[in-house]
Amino acid sequence: MPTFANLGLPRAVVDVLAGNGIDTPFPIQAATLPDSLAGRDVLGRGRTGSGKTYAFLLPMVTRLTTSPTKRLPGRPRALILAPTRELVAQIEASLAPLAVATNLRSVVVFGGVGHQPQIDKLRAGVDIVIACPGRLEDHVQSGHADLSAVEITVLDEADHMADLGFLPPVKRLLDKTPRDGQRMLFSATLDRGVDVLVKRYLTDPVEHSVDSEQSPVTDMEHHVLHVEKSSRINVLADLAASPGRTIVFARTKYGAKNLARQLNSRGVSAVELHGNLSQNARTRNLAAFSEGSASVLVATDIAARGIHVDEVSLVVHADPPVEHKAYLHRSGRTARAGNEGTVVTLMLDEQVSDVRQLTRKAGVKPTITRFSGPSHPVLHEIAPGERTFGKPIVPAAAAPSRPAPAKPAQSRRRRSNNRRRRPANA
Template sequence: MAVRRPRSTAPSTATFRQLGVPAPLVEALAGRGVTTPFPIQSATLPDALAGRDVLGRGRTGSGKTYAFALPLLARLSARPAPRRPGRPRALILAPTRELAAQIEASVAPLAAAVSLRTLTVFGGVGPGRQIAGLRSGVDVLIACPGRLEDHIESGHASLDAVEITVLDEADHMADLGFLPAVRRLLDQTPRRGQRLLFSATLDAGVDVLVRRYLTDPVTHSVDSSPAPTTVPHHMLHVAHRDRLAVLVDLAAAPGRTLVFARTKRRTKTLTRQLVEAGVPAIELHGNLAQAARSRNLTAFAAGSATTLVATDIAARGIHIDDVTLVVHADPPAEYKAYLHRSGRTARAGATGTVVTLMTDDQVDGVRQLARQAGIAPTTTRLRPGHPLLDEIAPGPRTLVDPPPATRAEPTPPARRGGARRATAPTKAKSRGHGHAPASGATRGDRGNAVSQPSGAAAFSAGSRVGATRRSGGRSR
């Protein structure tokens, strides 16, 4: 059984060079505008660079990627070795495709600075390029457990040469049921290798991994709460008929808004409704092909789509800077999901706000969530047009004209002169044309159960995507 060494802390004012990071990596970091270590990096780097097994506890957005990438690259570059087909020298395991891709985006430029090669392996895409990359030799393999096991079983990959293994978001691995696969993979790595495990919590079986696979680990806990404690939390008590109008008002404010829905169907519906109301919104959920998921995340990060509507797939491991507002359009079922969703804002020292929309039948459940999460929200009963909405999401509201394919049918004569639409916001301070979000799916994504909703697809001028959405065999 592993015995955890006492926590140690590094000086918070130390530079990367003072922490022991090699000069080429320090220069590569500076080239990316990274000059000051985050607390989790200052705490873990000295031990990790010294070759110790490390257990790092910190929430997503706390800087964990560089905390494990720098010692990993430093170790490999200090002892250069020829690349061998299918036999990586370092392994980074991640729970989701999005997180694996974002880790690779951070690691690859640093690896190139020390002449190391990276490769990302995950499902949802064809295996051909991954197999070719493995055959050509790779130093650092970033992988999701399922697809990596496939490559190992087919003989395209082996873990017997791995010198250092990283397990990122270990608690999320457990939540998704990946621990049996993770154990099988770790059992194939050399016992003498270094292991770094990062997790926000130690429940859900993570502690078993620590005891079984880490040798005399040093534990560092830095900002381990899944969500920032200084973020304002608002619980807005609204009538069921007013939920969409309030959501549109908030999403039409300046900045990026991340909206969470309970199910994939609800995510698609909310995206369509927001687009129809004039909010450039796109969706993220498990039914989208990987290419569509990547395009939508890119559009949201680039600002061409200002609102991302997502299931809990975006609650963990999605690193997008400057999300100013998180809205729980559907309150989650349990408080951990609430904390992880809320942790998508106010990352890396930025500010943000969290809003939960609750109807009469949800009040008791949301209050219990708040108690379990340890937050003290401001609860307000309101209707569309309430001045608090401007305080929560300040700035002029901007709505774009909905695409022709999503506009409402002409109002019957007997009803003309009424409200523009029941789902429209009650106030819009300004209207204009914004940038079109990226399309969520192309005709090349054949064989997928779901394509981009008609509204979001039509926003993309000249897109090859049609205005038809497939769902359960029916076209809408």
């Protein structure tokens, strides 16, 4: 088994890894590093949690550390594109100690926060940009970011970045990077969508796959609970109140918000994660789940894309996903780092055919249990342990704000008159 030292990584990088207790490469790292360190274009497939982040950060840091090029204002030397703010933040957290040890600078770029701090960092000069496509394109169009000096480009969660909503801005950004630069795509699944990017942007790529598309989802315990619509939330609350961390997936932003509210009203501490939240709220809620002050995270697919939280014992598809790739991705939030995990899909009468097709395409054979009413012995078999229900919880964001004091009628009239007198081109 190769070590990081004999793969040719700089001593400063090896020391950082050793200081974090990381001495031996994960399979995806051992497979891809010889090629990526040699400057080859790489297409790597491995599930989230398989070590993909270091598989592209280590060769990127090594290349930038040994490159003769210099850091210039507004002209980053490396680019990492990822689909969600949470994933961008996690990549930055993994990069931070490596960047400190090698004197590299980075900036995270995503929406939901102010433009100016990002612009200031870009102007000051950074080596690495870690970005969501939309906000980075804003900076490129306004002239604050120039991608013509990028030596190495990474697309993380490439299967999702190839989806229709992301693909146009991703292609426009990649078109602005040098054609002869090194490019790496990493993904949990490889499909025709990813092929579009591979054929256009990678040159003679080396492909490495370290596990099958379904692994390790096929090794988890899968259950389908055929429930009545009226008892769905009570079944969900029973599972969510069991010991350990639970991630609940909803299909829509409204559905995630509504389920979190209903769980909290039953005394189950739940936080929501979806695109309608401000960035501060998303960061705060994910931290509450990671640190344990909330035992349940209710999320949409996009918001949970690529997030890594240890020791999630249960994943519940409150709304079955539309496609099997989403089922595999959602389910992969549990059974990580050698831990066991359980996946539960709640199925209504009208969803029977869809769920049957979904699980078949995902390559899993779930245990199906049909019951009427809110309770069944199988719930304790699926999620053993005492249920914990506290007092109803009102999220802080839902607390009513104090109304602003009314303005005197006279001042309101004066302002209104001023508006009427203001010229049209003022």
